[in-house]
Amino acid sequence: MIEVKDLSKTYKVGTDIVKAVDNVSLKVEKGEFLSIVGHSGSGKTTFLSLIGGLTKPDSGTVSIEGTDIWSISDNKLSELRNLKINFIYQFSSLIPTLDVIENVLLPTAFSRDKDKKYCDYAMELIETVGIQDKIKSYPSQLSGGQQRRAAIARAFINRPSIILADEPTGDLDEETEIEIMNLFKEMNKNNGITFLIVTHSSELAKHTNKQYRMLNGKLNEA
């Protein structure tokens, strides 16, 4: 389903060369629920961005459901991101000009199929994440946890097969953290969505079925 081979990405910072992702290979089966744990700066975000087609690797390949994502056109890659992969970030990723329902519907603006059925599904997702009384609120009127929930609802709107979550509960309280992890588990079980959850907390990683560790750009099974 996801197949990463010899993936590398380096950055030049001044005269230093940082190997953010260093020759990583990984195979993820459909419906897996796995976590990547590592310290800050170990290359987790870069790795997720490479898998999600947000940044180009220096070498190596990423293939998603058999498509080598770095050999297709930018438009095709955008479509792939739109329909198959979705991101949940560690920061507030809502668009401040749009209210909750519009934010949740946002990815559908870039889909070719602009069906009305999305509206019902958006409502359903908003209920699932528990912010149904905030539909018409703007991001600035929401708490950090509510913003994250809205972002999660948005991640599911196009019924993706892969969710790439980058420290999705980073700045949230423990209670909310557990709730969100349970929500992910449910989505994984009921809809067969593949989850790659990046975290620096080994506690949180225990919720997942398979754990990897990232250190200085290298990935190892824990």
Added chain:
Amino acid sequence: MKVSHIALKNIKRKFFRSIAIIISVTVVAATLFSVTTVMDSVETSLEKGTARLGADIMVVPAKAQAQAKATLLAGEPSTFYMDRNIVDRVRKIEGVKAASSQVFLKTAKYKCCAVNDMQLIGFNPSTDFSIKPWLIKKLSRPLRDNEIIMGRELTAFDVGSSIRIYGKDMKVVGMLDETGMKFIDNSVFMPYSAMEKISEESKTKKGVKAANLPIDKISTVLVQVAPEISAERVAIFIEHEIDGVKALVTEHVISSVRKQLFVLLRSVFSISIILWVMALLLIGVVFSMIVNERQREIGLLRSMGASKGNIFRLIMTEASILSLSGGILGIIIGGVFIYVFRGLIRSSLNIPYLWPSPLEFIILIAICLFLSLATGTGAALYPAIRSMRMEPYEAIRGGE
């Protein structure tokens, strides 16, 4: 949800910035629209005016040259006279196809009555070729001595109404179509015989100023030139043959004004070009700011599956909405401006003046709208391309 919806929401968020862009386009569109409309109007008015006057040459007393030009162009009431036999002498000159005389008389200024300072023109119905063709409704019979025809601008008087001239009640029986020449549009026309009668009767009426129309005099001879000869040559012949007259080639009088006007309008036009460049720069800077500010947002949209084209369209839609609103607003303001100040424009430019035809109006509006749109989208083009080219990951990181 549509990309345009996101654009609209963005515009609303930065309300004052959006207003600033709209205003800058409005200023450009308003100046451009009013200047081009006035230029276009002047052009068509002058063309139509000469054509409608129907006279290639206007023979006037040499001393009254300047006055005659003012009358011809601005319709300023004036009186000047020369011998009546000049019309017959003109008629005999080589190249003259038709000649008809006119006599000018000013209305008396009354203290109480509204009718002030109108040019009265007495014409010769049997030889006239410049008045009657412009009657909106042809008259079925010759004018009687108490009947007059009105120029289009004198809207206070309808056909059928009466107007007192030097104490004599005259009935309006005809109205001329708009010519754009004040000389015709602002004048009252009657046969020469009627004018003589008015003058005669005014001498004996109590409380009425005498009209003092000189006997056996005319003010001007309008000349139509034969097609095979140029008006300039005929004018030279006339001035050579007859002492003390000036043969004004109407086309020349009008084109000299046109030249002066176009120098003036060109400088106004240059100012609007400068304004335009400034607006272009302003919008370019603002959109660069917008793109920098929204770098992370744009990266996020890309990560949600927005293509490069979607991002480009988003920025361009914003620019189009802003610049089109500015353009529409500018055209409305420019239009209202020239409408409100039409009198001032006419009098300060001292020219005959007509509105452009509906078709020309539509073309001008379309050009101004297109230019406004081109301004906004042109200025936003580079920022839009830059935002579209950013790598999503870098954009998200860079905007943190």
